[in-house]
Amino acid sequence: MPSLDIVSELELFELNHAVQNTQKEIQTRFDFRSSEVSIELNEKNKEIKIKGESDFQVENVYAMLENHMTKRKVDIQSLDPQDMAASGKFITQLIKLKDGLDSDSAKKINKAIKESGIKVQSSIQGDKIRVTDKKRDTLQQIMAYLKEQQFGLPLQFNNFKD
Numbered sequence: 001m002p003s004l005d006i007v008s009e010l011e012l013f014e015l016n017h018a019v020q021n022t023q024k025e026i027q028t029r030f031d032f033r034s035s036e037v038s039i040e041l042n043e044k045n046k047e048i049k050i051k052g053e054s055d056f057q058v059e060n061v062y063a064m065l066e067n068h069m070t071k072r073k074v075d076i077q078s079l080d081p082q083d084m085a086a087s088g089k090f091i092t093q094l095i096k097l098k099d100g101l102d103s104d105s106a107k108k109i110n111k112a113i114k115e116s117g118i119k120v121q122s123s124i125q126g127d128k129i130r131v132t133d134k135k136r137d138t139l140q141q142i143m144a145y146l147k148e149q150q151f152g153l154p155l156q157f158n159n160f161k162d
Helices: 012-028 055-071 103-115 136-148
Strands: 003-007 038-042 047-052 079-087 090-097 121-125 128-132 156-161
Touching: 003 136, 012 038, 012 055, 047 055, 055 079, 055 090, 103 121, 103 128, 103 136, 136 156
Parallel strands: none
Antiparallel strands: 003 128, 003 156, 038 047, 047 090, 079 090, 121 128
C-alpha cells in the first residue's frame, strides 16, 4: 500500500554554510567596518546568536542570514527569533531553530489532513506522520494540500513508497 512520511527536518549542513556566508558578508560590508558584529551557530543547542552594537545592525545581519538561507534552499520558517536583549554596549538576539515535529504541531497537521476531506489514513509516529492510501494520486493530493497550508514550520515529504 502506498505511503509517505511527513517530517520537519533541518539541514544543519546547509544552515552552517548560510551562517558562514553571512559571516563573510559581515566582514566585507562597509557599514560594519570598525564595529563589533558577529553571528554564531550553536548546533548542539540548535540556536543562532547575533551580536551587534545597535539593533539596526542586528536586524541587518538577520536579513542577510535569511537571504543566504533562501539561496541555499533552507526554509526560513525554521527560524524562531527571540526578543533582542541589551547588555553593556551590545545588542544580542537569540534565534532558536525548529527541528522535528513536536506533538502539538503533529496534531495540528493530522487534524488538517482529516479536515481536508481527502480520504487517507494518517497516524502520528514519534516525530513524523505516516499517511497511507490505496492510490498514490491521493497521497500527492495530500502533499499539495499541506504545501498550501501554513503551520509555522517547514515540512518535508519523504519515504514515498508504492
